Amino acid sequence: MAYLERLARILPAFEWLPDYNKKWLRGDLSAGLTVGVIAVPQVMAYAMLAGVPPIHGLYASLVPLIVYALMGTSRQLASGPVATSLLIIAAGLAGLAEPFSPEYVGLVLLTTLMVGLTQVVMGVFRLGFIVNFLSRPVIVGFMTAAPLIIASSQIGNLLGLELTQTQYITDLFVGVFAQFSNIDTLPLGIGMATIAIMLGIEFFKPSAPSALVVMVLGIVAAWALNLEAYGLEVVGKVPAGLPAFVLPTLDLELMRKLIPTSLTVALEQCMVVMSLGAAFAAKHKMTVRPNKELIAVGAANTMGSFFGGVPVSGSFSRSAVNDQAGAKTPLANLISAGVVALTLMFFTPLFYHLPIAVLAAVIVVVALKLINIPQIRYLLKTKRRDAAVAFLTFGATLVLGIQTGILLGVAASVFLILWRISRPEIHELGRVPGTDEYRSLDNFSNAKVIPGIYLLRVDSSLSFANAETIRQKLLEPTTSTGKGFKVIILDATGINDLDTTSATMLAGVSESLGERQIELYIAGAKGPVRETIERSGLDKELGKTHFSLTVDEAVQRVQGIPEGDATVVPKTRAS
Structure with a gap:
């Protein structure tokens, strides 16, 4: 048993394999077969999106799926090639080599290896938190722009035009305009028919594998009508057999x-x-270990690069199908890999007559389904600033490119965080009559100012970013006339952290106030804040008696009266 526990730390599959319930097999088998059948046409199309022959999409759906099934901690996630990752690769490798050339394929495999090693390192050193910099608005903006870029990238294949592969939509449309007279109606007609059939199938029977249906129809039509003789571009010969082990250059x-x-x-x-892992874990009341997931996906990509595979990740659409079909364990991934293996060994000749226009149409339909309109509405309704970041990311991704768009979105998110930190919530407080509660004078009309005491609450950590703003607010009684405050009490209950810049600022404020015969008290400081205060020597500068556990305790200490007897006067605000 101890041996299995040690093995499970390396291969999480041994957490569920020893206790595998036979009742789970039906669900895993159904899910694995369904996802496998759906994956074959999808991954072939996605490989083209990255600029490599379709066979590399199938290769990526074999060894990587086996690796993830053994090492992944999510029981419902379906791994494999996904459109967004391959679109980023196509954008990043543009100009380094000619797409579909052996040199280009080598670059893609080398990129896959680097992606995998990066993820393994991140998982080993528990660096998964870095992904938090991809805020929800950035993700929404990118995931709204990416499908449009993915769909637009197939315009050339749908129109029968030779367009330069690029991530810039404007360049694509300029290319179409320049070659408008060369548009080939045959692939255009086949592509439009494919899109119409897919949409019809998904409207009347959403659970049907529409991509597989149109691929079969396209192959039969191209073969029966000999459309290749009329200039229709087809996939051509697809290598048969399992992939060989080859180290990327x-x-x-x-x-x-x-x-x-x-x-x-x-x-x-x-x-x-x-x-994805967190979503399915919450639904099935299970746990997913993020850093283990990073290692699992990284290992899948690393091993996949040795067998001709493009990068793999978790697929939104196939994971949903996997879950709905009843997947109970990662065994479903192994079964899906088995479907791909059978395809590679026995069925690749069937894809010879598959029109490229059909694959392009499949990409268009699948890509446009990724646009999440409800998420955009949610951001607009909930937080306009987040919606602005999403639209900035969206526009920058379309106009400036994927990587630039994501980086600008991240930069905008970080800027908003710093902007909010530099403008903390600061409230002047008054006492609620008959209680020991102190509330904002702006938000509570019954709160009363205590004569001679300036009560201030800061609802933010104190840092270099907001130290000057807080300093000015604390010194306001010395620059405003008519207040007559002799004591300032800083309610620190909302302060979670205090850096050295802020500690120095408070010491300076205390000195400035002292010159004007005004004393500074700090109330309700939390443990980490108290530690910084003590280490910086601020407690000695202010004096031990100038610190208290609660605001009420500080008020009564200042007034020198028994607890509960502090008097109040009607709220007044000096002009």
Whole structure:
């Protein structure tokens, strides 16, 4: 038993394998077969999105799925190639080599290896928190722009035009306009028919594998009508058999150029895997270990790069199908990998006549379904500033590119955080008659000012970002006429942290107030704040008696009267 526990720390599959319930097999089998059938057409299309032959999408759905099934902690997550990751790769590798060329494929595999190693390192050193910098508004903005870029990237395949592969939508439409007279109606007609059939199937029978249906119809039509002879581009020969073990070519100069793309993909996948894993864990009352998930996905990508695979992550659509079909354990991923293995060994010749326009149409439909309108409405309704960040990320991603868009979104989020920190909530307090409660004079009309005492509450940690703002507020009684305060009490109950800049600021404020015969008291400071106060020597500068556990205790100490006897006067505000 102890041996299994030690093994489970390395391979979490041994947490559920020894106690596998036969009743789970039906759900795992159903989910694995369903997801496998759906995955085959999707991953072939997604591989093209990255600029590599469709076979590499199938390769990525074999070994990586087995690795994740053994090492992942989420029991419902379906791993495999996803559109957003491959779109980022296509954008990052643009200009380094010609898409679909052997050199380009080598770059993609090297990127996959770098993504995997990055994720493993992040998991080992528990760096999953870094993904928190991808705030919800940034994710929403990116996930709204990405489907449009993904769909637009297929315009050339749908119109039969040779367009430069790019992430910039404007460049694509300029290219279409320049070649407008060369539009081929055959792939356009097939693409439009494919989209119409997929939408029809999903409208009348949402559970049906619409991508598989249109692929079969496209293959049959292209073969029966010999459409290749009329100039229709088809997939052509797809290599049969399981992938061979091949080490990606390690070139330090190329690896340096691929670092930004690798990091972007690694972080994007971390966000997806963690959010999906947490969602399913909450639904099924289970636990998912984020750093273990990072290691699992990283190992899947690392091993996948040795077998010709593009990067894999958690798939939103296939994970939902996996869960709905009854998946109970990661065994469903193993079964899906089995479906892909059978396809590679016996069915690849069937894909020869598959029109490229059909794959392009599949990408368009699947991509546009990723747009989450309810999330945009939620941000607009709940927090306009967050909605602004989302729209900034959306616009920047469309106009300036994926990586720039994400970085600008992150920068905007950090700026908003610093902006909020630099403008903390500061309230002047008064006492509620007949109680020992002190409330904001602005929010509670029955709160009364205590003569001679200036009560101030700061609802924020004190840091270098807001020290000057708080200093000015504390010194306000010395610059405003008519208040006549002799004591200032800082209610520190809302302060969770205090840095050295703020400790120095408070010491300076105390000195300035002392010159004007005004005393500074601090009430309700929490443990970490008290520690900083003591280490900085601020407690000695103010004096031990100038610190109290509660505001009421400080007030009564100042007034020198028994507890509960402090008097109040009607609220007044000096002009």
